[in-house]
Amino acid sequence: MSAIESEASEPHQAPRVPDKTQLARYYHQMLAIRRMEEALAKAYALRKFGGFLHLYIGQEAVAVGALATLKPEDYVIATYREHAHAYAKGMSAKEIIAELYGKATGCSKGLGGSMHLFDAAKNFLGGYGIVGGHIPLAAGTAFASKYRGDGRVTLCFFGDGSVPQGAFHEGVALAALWRLPVVFICENNLYSMGTPLYRSLSVADVSQKALGYGIARDRFDGDDVIRVRDRIAEAVRRARNESLPTLVEIITYRFRGHSMSDAGLYRTKEEVEEWKKRDPISYGRELLVRAKMDEKDIVAIEQKVTEEIEEAVKFAEESPELAYERLAEFTYKE
Amino acid sequence: MPRTVAFREALNEAMLEEMEKDDRIFLMGEEVGHYDGAYKVSKGLLKKFGERRVIDTPIAEGGFVGVGIGAAMVGLRPIIELMTWNFSFVAADQLINNAAKIRQMSGGQFTLPVVFRGPGGSAHMLAAQHSQSTEALWAHIPGLKVVMPANPKDAKGLLKSAIRDDNPIVFIEGEVLYADQGEIPDGEYTIPLGVAEVKRPGTDITLIGWSKMVKIALATADALAAEGIEAEVVDPRTIRPLDEELLVQSVSKTKRCLILEEGWPFNGVGAEIAYRIGRRCFDDLDAPVERLTGADMPMPYNHHLEQQCIPDVPRAVAAVKKLLYLE
Numbered sequence: 001m002s003a004i005e006s007e008a009s010e011p012h013q014a015p016r017v018p019d020k021t022q023l024a025r026y027y028h029q030m031l032a033i034r035r036m037e038e039a040l041a042k043a044y045a046l047r048k049f050g051g052f053l054h055l056y057i058g059q060e061a062v063a064v065g066a067l068a069t070l071k072p073e074d075y076v077i078a079t080y081r082e083h084a085h086a087y088a089k090g091m092s093a094k095e096i097i098a099e100l101y102g103k104a105t106g107c108s109k110g111l112g113g114s115m116h117l118f119d120a121a122k123n124f125l126g127g128y129g130i131v132g133g134h135i136p137l138a139a140g141t142a143f144a145s146k147y148r149g150d151g152r153v154t155l156c157f158f159g160d161g162s163v164p165q166g167a168f169h170e171g172v173a174l175a176a177l178w179r180l181p182v183v184f185i186c187e188n189n190l191y192s193m194g195t196p197l198y199r200s201l202s203v204a205d206v207s208q209k210a211l212g213y214g215i216a217r218d219r220f221d222g223d224d225v226i227r228v229r230d231r232i233a234e235a236v237r238r239a240r241n242e243s244l245p246t247l248v249e250i251i252t253y254r255f256r257g258h259s260m261s262d263a264g265l266y267r268t269k270e271e272v273e274e275w276k277k278r279d280p281i282s283y284g285r286e287l288l289v290r291a292k293m294d295e296k297d298i299v300a301i302e303q304k305v306t307e308e309i310e311e312a313v314k315f316a317e318e319s320p321e322l323a324y325e326r327l328a329e330f331t332y333k334e
Numbered sequence: 335m336p337r338t339v340a341f342r343e344a345l346n347e348a349m350l351e352e353m354e355k356d357d358r359i360f361l362m363g364e365e366v367g368h369y370d371g372a373y374k375v376s377k378g379l380l381k382k383f384g385e386r387r388v389i390d391t392p393i394a395e396g397g398f399v400g401v402g403i404g405a406a407m408v409g410l411r412p413i414i415e416l417m418t419w420n421f422s423f424v425a426a427d428q429l430i431n432n433a434a435k436i437r438q439m440s441g442g443q444f445t446l447p448v449v450f451r452g453p454g455g456s457a458h459m460l461a462a463q464h465s466q467s468t469e470a471l472w473a474h475i476p477g478l479k480v481v482m483p484a485n486p487k488d489a490k491g492l493l494k495s496a497i498r499d500d501n502p503i504v505f506i507e508g509e510v511l512y513a514d515q516g517e518i519p520d521g522e523y524t525i526p527l528g529v530a531e532v533k534r535p536g537t538d539i540t541l542i543g544w545s546k547m548v549k550i551a552l553a554t555a556d557a558l559a560a561e562g563i564e565a566e567v568v569d570p571r572t573i574r575p576l577d578e579e580l581l582v583q584s585v586s587k588t589k590r591c592l593i594l595e596e597g598w599p600f601n602g603v604g605a606e607i608a609y610r611i612g613r614r615c616f617d618d619l620d621a622p623v624e625r626l627t628g629a630d631m632p633m634p635y636n637h638h639l640e641q642q643c644i645p646d647v648p649r650a651v652a653a654v655k656k657l658l659y660l661e
Contacts, residue, residue: 110441139397331437
């Protein structure tokens with residue numbers, strides 16, 4: 001099942017009614033991301049690997065819906081909470097899980113880990129660990145696309161925690177000034193680590209930042225993969241056809257903590273449970289039922305996902321590590 | 335026939351010649367285009383290449399340094415001008431966390447052929463925030479290369495090599511060197527990164543300096559020659575990678591070494607060089623390796639105080655005589 005097949009709508013076309021095949025693909029991707037991260041959380045608890053582990057659980061419809069609008073040659077750049085974006089850009093669970101295990105078969109040869117997944121061939125330009133620090137890079141890749149006239153679009157994901165950072169403003173300001181083909185996607189999960197939005201931003205509506213830079217904006221809930229896809233498609237079309245940036249704010253929620261060490265004391269269990277009722281994956285399954293997909297076909301997807309992730313974990317467990325002697329070659333290009 | 339050009343003209347020629355050959359190269363920075371460059375290094379390039387390839391930026395170093403890195407990741411070869419290296423600190427996250435690390439973090443999937451260039455070091459009465467030597471900071475960071483030419487010939491040859499290199503380069507131009515005249519070869523030439531040069535041969539002591547300290551070292555050597563002391567002046571030209579071999583070779587011969595550095599002493603480049611020479615030349619040395627550095631304090635504005643904070647010829651001569659046990 002390809003994650004990177006183009007589904008960008010043509011300009012001035014009404015949002016397409018999703019067909020069963022598309023819905024099945026999105027459901028597969030969202031579920032695979034969920035199961036992959038659950039497997040990672042389990043492996044982390046068993047100390048199969050260390051470091052930081054920031055889970056995306058609860059936000060899956062955002063990455064899957066947004067990336068469904070792209071062509072394979074388009075660029076995606078993201079934060080340290082980027083397992084989903086990597087998978088949705090077409091990277092395999094095998095190379096993602098192996099990377100977290102620190103193995104040489106990982107997408108970054110075990111040198112990057114959870115926060116630094118990269119795939120040059122898939123145009124996944126990485127996960128970055130400094131909040132907001134990758135946003136100017138997105139302006140740079142979009143600059144390159146405009147410079148070359150190659151028609152590519154850059155999708156740049158970040159959290160609400162990036163918005164107070166200078167790098168966010170500088171990146172957006174340059175993209176606006178130079179009319180660069182980039183979509184800035186703020187995944188507003190309501191908390192920057194343990195700090196609720198109202199204590200970190202004077203204006204809670206992040207999309208309003210677009211007004212000061214004179215660029216288009218959009219703002220919507222991120223629990224419906226189809227809504228995400230169709231709204232992001234508008235922004236992608238604006239970038240591709242008019243070479244104009246957009247700031248999109250998507251309201252979402254992470255069911256897990258900021259990282260594995262987060263006890264979640266800054267929010268109530270009731271709040272978390274309330275959001276879980278809007279689980280994008282349950283909704284994705286409901287869409288399949290509504291589209292009259294047979295229950296056995298849905299179960300077949302779920303079974304396939306289970307096998308995919310089990311196989312990927314096995315692959316990671318059995319993979320070799322890079323030898324120290326090879327490390328130096330990655331510091332400088334000869 | 336060699337030609338005589340100014341330091342800034344040599345840099346300009348390097349960019350012009352490389353940009354003519356390769357459309358992937360563009361120049362971006364504050365005032366590089368319509369203003370013709372804050373220090374006129376990019377003079378005429380906008381007229382020659384147009385706004386697509388010579389791009390004026392707003393004052394947002396963190397932004398446009400990041401743009402250079404992003405563009406390099408996907409195959410362009412940017413030259414990013416910092417109006418001065420003093421302004422690089424607001425882009426430090428981009429340089430340290432992105433430029434220096436993306437190749438390794440990605441398991442070698444991405445290379446970053448990008449040059450960050452601009453003036454560094456003190457000029458005249460610019461005070462603490464505009465008088466800094468930043469090479470020790472950047473050279474500390476694996477993943478970056480640090481290049482510091484001392485004359486027009488080196489400036490052109492090294493900048494061309496830097497532009498052709500596939501790694502992020504910190505290229506620091508001595509702010510007070512821009513008007514210096516010097517001979518450069520006619521036609522195509524490059525100077526490889528990581529290769530030091532003996533700027534003046536000698537037998538009695540090795541003076542190591544880079545960028546404008548090469549001028550101080552050469553003037554010191556002249557003053558010493560008048561007293562019958564023959565100093566050898568060696569210019570590493572590239573701080574990282576460092577041509578340790580040529581430095582060691584020279585000190586093994588002269589058995590004495592004075593390092594001239596405009597920057598601060600603590601963790602300075604000279605400290606690293608002194609360590610390497612001490613380790614490699616231990617049996618040859620007739621005196622401890624000595625350093626003459628900038629004063630260990632922010633640069634003062636007052637002219638007389640400022641001059642006392644920067645290594646000069648009289649103090650270099652005195653330091654040499656001490657190493658030769660003449661005083």
